[in-house]
Amino acid sequence: MVKSKPVHKVTKVVVLAASPMAVPTIAMLLQEHRLAGVLLPERLDAFSGQLQAQLQQSEIPYCKMGDQSEAIVVAQLLDWHADLAISFGFAPSLKNSLSQATTYGLYYMLGAAPDDYYGPMPSYWQIRDGRRCTHLTLVKAIASEQGDIALSLPIAIEEFDTLQSLENKLAHYAPKLVQSFMNKLVEHNGQIPLVKSQQQGLQAPLVKEKDLHVDWATMTASQIAALARAGNPTLAGCVVTLGNTSLNLLQATEVKHPTYGVSPGTLCHVGEPEGVIVATLDGAIRLDILSNVDGVFGAMSFTERFGISAGMVFV
Known part of the structure; x- marks a missing residue:
């Protein structure tokens, strides 16, 4: 058997x-x-x-x-x-x-x-x-x-x-x-x-606070958009600084838009229908969603609420 x-x-x-x-x-x-x-x-x-x-x-x-x-x-x-x-x-x-x-x-x-x-x-x-x-x-x-x-x-x-x-x-x-x-x-x-x-x-280490900041002088539009997505929503996106104020960028999109020769990080357009456009190292990026201590906002409503206009520079 x-x-x-x-x-x-x-x-x-x-x-x-x-x-x-x-x-x-x-x-x-x-x-x-x-x-x-x-x-x-x-x-x-x-x-x-x-x-x-x-x-x-x-x-x-x-x-x-x-x-x-x-x-x-x-x-x-x-x-x-x-x-x-x-x-x-x-x-x-x-x-x-x-x-x-x-x-x-x-x-x-x-x-x-x-x-x-x-x-x-x-x-x-x-x-x-x-x-x-x-x-x-x-x-x-x-x-x-x-x-x-x-x-x-x-x-x-x-x-x-x-x-x-x-x-x-x-x-x-x-x-x-x-x-x-x-x-x-x-x-x-x-x-x-x-x-x-x-x-x-x-x-793939734990993310530190310094890893979240956008460096406009060295990052491309696609890198900034990816940085925002990577931290959304768990790490509140990434951090952009306007003047002395730090803001959280939760979503951004690489776009084709004239930047008029301004330096990376400069707001080169604020208005409909294009939205909020910032010059980058290799082109331009549209800011879609921003947040601060007051809440989460669409970029256009954010700029209107806080008096942000073209020509201002993220540092």
């Missing part, structure tokens, strides 16, 4: 949730009765605090991670009988014991390919750099500086995507990638072929 081969299944998944991107995947696993539990960061921010309250209300098992509680977390994973762990937003420095506490190990969900961008804010820097495509990538947590890619899904960055819309899009597609990955584990009897990333990607 021939013995049948054991069937590898992924029945219980632990989600490490330090990012809102994890929420749709948690919902999918819960609906399919595959959610073993949720691990939260030790220090709760606004998102993880709200998620903890929702987990408590829904009686979903969870545990907090901390530097001093590795043994407790590992014991919890073993108690949950987790087959797989997927991390959203945790720094790639988790203990190897977490991988060993699950059948198939720990994988990081990244909003870029490791050989493209790496760091905590890849979505921001990809929009700012004018990229038109990103990837959702599952990388296995093993001793590899460049990461070992298990599965990747290309995602388009549309012309008007903001930081928030792109991250919402990544969160929407994450459950699809997780389902494909679990199916692939079954197909390959738990042994997923990994692809070594080819090179070190561009850094």
Whole structure:
């Protein structure tokens, strides 16, 4: 009598949730009765605090991670009988014991390919750099500086995507990638072929206040428009300074318009139907949405409200 081969299944998944991107995947696993539990960061921010309250209300098992509680977390994973762990937003420095506490190990969900961008804010820097495509990538947590890619899904960055819309899009597609990955584990009897990333990607660090300022002397119109979109709305767009007043620019559009030889940063037209036009290093840009402490305004209403006219210069 021939013995049948054991069937590898992924029945219980632990989600490490330090990012809102994890929420749709948690919902999918819960609906399919595959959610073993949720691990939260030790220090709760606004998102993880709200998620903890929702987990408590829904009686979903969870545990907090901390530097001093590795043994407790590992014991919890073993108690949950987790087959797989997927991390959203945790720094790639988790203990190897977490991988060993699950059948198939720990994988990081990244909003870029490791050989493209790496760091905590890849979505921001990809929009700012004018990229038109990103990837959702599952990388296995093993001793590899460049990461070992298990599965990747290309995602388009549309012309008007903001930081928030792109991250919402990544969160929407994450459950699809997780389902494909679990199916692939079954197909390959738990042994997923990994692809070594080819090179070190561009850094995607946390955005600092100085990163948000428009430099009219060095930035092109397309770069300024991308800078505004990259920070909209999470970082209030980017910062432009008129006189001694800093304003937030949430949306701008590269346009063809005469600049009359004025220096970059000069308001060269204010009026309908063209709108509010500013000279740039390589042409012109239309300011669409501005904000300050008084609120968010269309650029034309903003200039009328605060007496801004052509000839004034952003510094």
